[in-house]
Amino acid sequence: MTVAIETRSGACTHAGLKRSVNEDSYLASSPLFLVADGMGGHDAGDLASSAVVGEFAKYVGADALELDDVEAAMAASRAAVDAIDSEERAAGTTLTGVAVADVSGEAYWLVVNVGDSRTYRLYDGTIERLTVDHSVVQELVDHGVLDSTAAKVDHRRNVITRAIGAGNEGVPDYWMVPARTGDRILVCSDGLTGEIDDEDIAEILLAEDDPQEASVRLVSEAVVHGGRDNITAVVVDAVAVSGESVNADTDTSARSHTSEHASSGGSRIGGTR
Ligand code: MG
Numbered sequence: 598m599t600v601a602i603e604t605r606s607g608a609c610t611h612a613g614l615k616r617s618v619n620e621d622s623y624l625a626s627s628p629l630f631l632v633a634d635g636m637g638g639h640d641a642g643d644l645a646s647s648a649v650v651g652e653f654a655k656y657v658g659a660d661a662l663e664l665d666d667v668e669a670a671m672a673a674s675r676a677a678v679d680a681i682d683s684e685e686r687a688a689g690t691t692l693t694g695v696a697v698a699d700v701s702g703e704a705y706w707l708v709v710n711v712g713d714s715r716t717y718r719l720y721d722g723t724i725e726r727l728t729v730d731h732s733v734v735q736e737l738v739d740h741g742v743l744d745s746t747a748a749k750v751d752h753r754r755n756v757i758t759r760a761i762g763a764g765n766e767g768v769p770d771y772w773m774v775p776a777r778t779g780d781r782i783l784v785c786s787d788g789l790t791g792e793i794d795d796e797d798i799a800e801i802l803l804a805e806d807d808p809q810e811a812s813v814r815l816v817s818e819a820v821v822h823g824g825r826d827n828i829t830a831v832v833v834d835a836v837a838v839s840g841e842s843v844n845a846d847t848d849t850s851a852r853s854h855t856s857e858h859a860s861s862g863g864s865r866i867g868g869t870r
Pocket of ligand 1: 634786787788826827
């Protein structure tokens with residue numbers, strides 16, 4: 598069996614300028630590209646995010662994963678975070694990113710999200726947010742109470758409604774997004790999106806061909822803009838996609854049904870409650 602998506606990736610993380618500890622963790626090793634943003638008293642957040650990444654790391658090296666694998670890693674992650682002894686605020690973490698998946702020979706990004714870290718895709722020069730934040734401000738935006746400009750400065754912007762641990766069930770959202778050669782995925786913590794907007798993120802992703810250089814520049818830019826939180830960026834490129842008989846750049850008609858699907862964020866496969 599060959600890998601479903603041949604990838605190249607880069608990753609960068611930084612504590613930022615205001616926090617002494619970096620509680621973000623990431624995994625950037627095929628088939629998993631994930632970011633976890635930990636929270637809790639003392640070093641509980643750090644322990645939570647690294648515990649989750651550690652559970653998923655057991656799947657590194659697989660050609661592709663199935664939803665069952667990701668669900669199993671999620672269950673193990675919840676147990677690992679719940680086992681962390683925290684005297685103050687219970688340990689918890691967000692989790693977002695992609696797993697390379699293969700469904701009957703077609704390659705997909707299996708997108709997962711719990712909390713307010715984000716996964717984006719850049720394709721053909723356009724950036725698209727693949728995940729929906731589990732946060733109070735996102736709910737207010739959804740209900741028309743806040744617009745996106747007001748949401749950015751709202752004092753509740755750091756309050757999340759789902760997490761792994763922290764007394765939450767940690768129910769994830771999943772999406773299956775058909776992969777195309779030329780896709781660039783960005784997985785990041787809110788320390789990035791809290792400092793620079795989507796347009797500036799897209800500009801950097803377009804300017805830097807090398808994924809490692811792109812991740813470093815994104816994080817540097819967030820530091821320059823204030824670095825008020827821990828910042829993590831994982832950038833992964835689809836170099837080749839199995840089952841893609843013709844180059845997607847030259848033959849869009851062959852895959853138009855799938856790209857149409859993808860433009861609306863892919864097909865959602867449950868997880869809401
Ligand atoms: Mg954060």
